[in-house]
């Protein structure tokens with residue numbers, strides 16, 4: 380099967396339009412109250428590898444719905460006007476997600492090039508996933 384666009388082409392196109400930070404640049408920003416790091420990996424990846432301390436976990440599958448104020452799954456954490464810096468394991472999913480959020484009008488938004496792997500490689504601080512991280516699946520949302 381010949382794809383109209385391959386995954387790496389999508390990533391390259393996204394990266395041409397979004398801001399990419401090095402792990403060191405993101406680290407320098409992480410204590411700024413106007414900046415929120417966002418971990419878009421699957422919860423199992425966080426459990427296995429840990430995460431960046433203070434990052435908000437927003438799985439990629441729910442991201443657009445958590446960001447959109449019109450969505451029933453909207454999370455006020457995305458309505459703060461902060462700069463959102465996304466990361467994933469290797470910087471591919473976060474490039475696509477940052478492009479999508481930028482297209483939605485969330486600004487400013489950036490991602491960490493090389494993702495959590497590059498962060499660990501740079502020996503920057505990590506922490507276990509807090510056990511209180513909210514469940515993200517729509518079916519877990521209480522109704523009524």
Ligand SMILES: O=S(=O)([O-])[S-]
Pocket residue numbers: 467468469470471472473494
């Ligand atoms: O999307 S990824 O870079 O984490 S494999």
